[in-house]
Amino acid sequence: MLDALETLLSGLFGPFIPFLQAAKPYVPFILIGLVALACVVRFGTPYVLGLIRRLTTRTPRSLFKIKRELLAQPDICEMYAPANQYINDRDEGKKGGAQFAWLSPFPRAVRASIKRNPVSRTRKLNARAQVAAAAKCITVRAPHAADNVVGDLEEHYRIDMKLDGHDRKEIENLEGRVKAQLGLRETQRINTADNYTMSIIAHKSDAEDPLVGQKYGSxxxxxxxxxxxxxxxxxxxxxxxxxxxxxxxxxxxxxxxxxxxxxxxxxxxxxxxxxxxxxxxxxxxxxxxxxxxxxxxxxxxxxxxxxxxxxxxxxxxxxxxxxxxxxxTTIDVEKGxxxxxxxxxxxxxxxxxxxxxxxxxxxxxxxxxxxxxxxxxxxxxxxxxxxxxxxxxxxxxxxxxxxxxxxxxxxxxxxxxxxxxxxxxxxxxxxxxxxxxxxxxxxxxxxxxxxxxxxxxxxxxxxxxxxxxxxxxxxxxxxxxxxxxxxxxxxxxxxxxxxxxxxxxxxxxxxxxxxxxxxxxxxxxxxxxxxxxxxxxxx
CATH class of the missing domain: 3.40.50.300 (P-loop containing nucleotide triphosphate hydrolases)
Known part of the structure; x- marks a missing residue:
């Protein structure tokens, strides 16, 4: 039996044996390379996915990081995409289905969702889809010229939050959570022509008055x-x-x-x-x-x-x-x-x-x-x-x-x-x-x-x-x-x-x-x- 197995393996790998013997001294380096490749894939994937998302949405890197932080806030994510809508029964006899948060442009938000929404082995939470849905309802961007905001973009920016069928009061109630999650000093609601969105100006430091930097003469x-x-x-x-x-x-x-x-x-x-x-x-x-x-x-x-x-x-x-x-002064009746x-x-x-x-x-x-x-x-x-x-x-x-x-x-x-x-x-x-x-x-x-x-x-x-x-x-x-x-x-x-x-x-x-x-x-x-x-x- 063993002789038959050895004959089979020799037939399959025989041509490669000389190469394997020649590569034997380099095995440690090969293993290190494989580990390095695994790390690049593991940690580089979120960066690449985020880069693609930033380029397609034309969002500056600093503002994209702010959006990642915002989606990690439980109440915001759950309001726009309730977890129960993304929990399904597993197929009978099917196992596995591990959640890989690093496959999302918003890994921290995915991990937070998995942690706060534990499910049994017979059910599955699609946390990446949940966070992706919530992300569509939030935009972090540079203020418009009409917003009257000046200063560093990392310190002063605008957040647009879609109503998405919710009462405006519900969105307004999230303002305090936004302020706490991002460590803001001040938030200011602004009126826009979009009746389906609540927009706020976020100030991480004291707001700068655009009038101060402009002095007008005769x-x-x-x-x-x-x-x-x-x-x-x-x-x-x-x-x-x-x-x-x-x-x-x-x-x-x-x-x-x-x-x-x-x-x-x-x-x-x-x-x-x-x-x-x-x-x-x-x-x-x-x-x-x-x-x-x-x-x-x-x-x-x-x-x-x-x-x-x-x-x-x-x-x-x-x-x-x-x-x-x-x-x-007299009234001119003729001219009214x-x-x-x-x-x-x-x-x-x-x-x-x-x-x-x-x-x-x-x-x-x-x-x-x-x-x-x-x-x-x-x-x-x-x-x-x-x-x-x-x-x-x-x-x-x-x-x-x-x-x-x-x-x-x-x-x-x-x-x-x-x-x-x-x-x-x-x-x-x-x-x-x-x-x-x-x-x-x-x-x-x-x-x-x-x-x-x-x-x-x-x-x-x-x-x-x-x-x-x-x-x-x-x-x-x-x-x-x-x-x-x-x-x-x-x-x-x-x-x-x-x-x-x-x-x-x-x-x-x-x-x-x-x-x-x-x-x-x-x-x-x-x-x-x-x-x-x-x-x-x-x-």
Missing amino acids: ELFKDNPAKTPSALPCAVTQSGNIFTVPMHHTLVFAGTGGGKGSVIHAMILQLLRFWEQDRVKFYGIDPKMSELKAYRETSVFEDVVQDTEEAQELISHVYELMNNRSRS DLKRSLDATTETPMVVLVIDELLDLLLSLKNLGKPGAATASQLTGILAKGRSLGIYVVAATQSADKELLGRMRVNFANVIVLRQDSVYLNDMFLGEKAAERGFDSTAIPASNKANGYKYAGIGFSKQETGDPVKVRFAYTSDDDLIEVIKNYPKEDDDLFGGIPSLPEPAEVDKPEQSDATSINLEEDLTGLPDLNDDEEVNA
């Missing part, structure tokens, strides 16, 4: 000139779009270094072309003679005053212009024009009263007693009735208070809040719980000379409708203001003497005011704090 005004005095391109949004300020009564609230001057100068410079056409007139009040000082050297403003007494005269002058215009609002024309030019340091002015008026209260009432009247007559107030302040502004506050349809320190005032101007909803001006870092005023001009604009919008106003340099002085040199110093007032009809007898429309001279300054020199009033 070239913004040259590249985007206002086409009408009622809409002024003055700033840029986080998405890089031009932000237009609608012409209305405007209040700018900013702390020291916040950049309130950027807003004032932006609106003035955009209106200059209409001033050249005699369709806009400017008046200015600046108690500290800071932001408006340069315009005193130009013919752009009818006058810029500093002292309280001069401010009283100027406010009274604008108030009378408004009343004269109101009395002279009810004159509810006046266009800026040479006959009825837009009047813009610019007030810097509104707080200082109001406190100074309070100190004057009844004469000051009368002026405050006139200013309130301009805010209440001026818009429809083409007369607007653009005011800026470093501090504010609900009682201080009184009835004036509700008439400021445009509110622009730059960097300041009070959450209470932030929410008072931008809306209830605005800071909690992400519109937090106190979170904007302070700007100073040491950091090159890095954050100046960044803030939120609140208009008549909608949520606030985060923007950065273009910066107007000293050189820009000097250019204005050179282009429009001063012609006359005296507003009420040398420079003629706006063309208005002669005054007529004033009709008596009804109780419903009369202005209470005392009411407007009721509750104002006592005046303390150079002391800011905060909530």
Whole structure:
């Protein structure tokens, strides 16, 4: 029997015996090579499969690694691909069927599924198919330009999660698990045109504001000139779009270094072309003679005053212009024009009263007693009735208070809040719980000379409708203001003497005011704090 077996083996392998004997010294090296090959196959296969998947989906390597981590999260994988849908009975008498996680592009997720879903020997879990199905519902990719995200792609990226027949609330409930699984510092849901997907921006480190890295100068005004005095391109949004300020009564609230001057100068410079056409007139009040000082050297403003007494005269002058215009405006029945609002024309030019340091002015008026209260009432009247007559107030302040502004506050349809320190005032101007909803001006870092005023001009604009919008106003340099002085040199110093007032009809007898429309001279300054020199009033 043995002889027969030996004869058989000799017949089969006889021709190879000389080669085997020659290879005998190399057997150890052959074995090492076989082991190395096995390791390459074992550990290289997931890499090759992942590479193929990355190339076909055009996913950067760093983002593909994040997707692998995400699929290993049990709740996410089980929601999209429940394990019970991938468990089947084995064929009778059939054994084996071991799960090789390394044959999947997502080996860690497959191993996690096998571990959390043990099955009996008579059943089989197809974990690789389960993970592959879940992977189709999740995309990790670079943020879109409209997502307003800047920074390292490994630290800031976007995750799209398909609803796949699930209630949106179910997907939203996974946000915390996503944050924990990936070690994120912050997640932010975003709205997209895809109603079948929930998209979130993931930040592994503090989110970078795209507005910080972009500082805009007066070239913004040259590249985007206002086409009408009622809409002024003055700033840029986080998405890089031009932000237009609608012409209305405007209040700018900013702390020291916040950049309130950027807003004032932006609106003035955009209106200059209409001033050249005699369709806009400017008046200015600046108690500290800071932001408006340069315009005193130009013919752009009818006058810029500093002292309280001069401010009283100027406010009274604008108030009378408004009343004269109101009395002279008649309805044009033939053209169907009810004159509810006046266009800026040479006959009825837009009047813009610019007030810097509104707080200082109001406190100074309070100190004057009844004469000051009368002026405050006139200013309130301009805010209440001026818009429809083409007369607007653009005011800026470093501090504010609900009682201080009184009835004036509700008439400021445009509110622009730059960097300041009070959450209470932030929410008072931008809306209830605005800071909690992400519109937090106190979170904007302070700007100073040491950091090159890095954050100046960044803030939120609140208009008549909608949520606030985060923007950065273009910066107007000293050189820009000097250019204005050179282009429009001063012609006359005296507003009420040398420079003629706006063309208005002669005054007529004033009709008596009804109780419903009369202005209470005392009411407007009721509750104002006592005046303390150079002391800011905060909530």
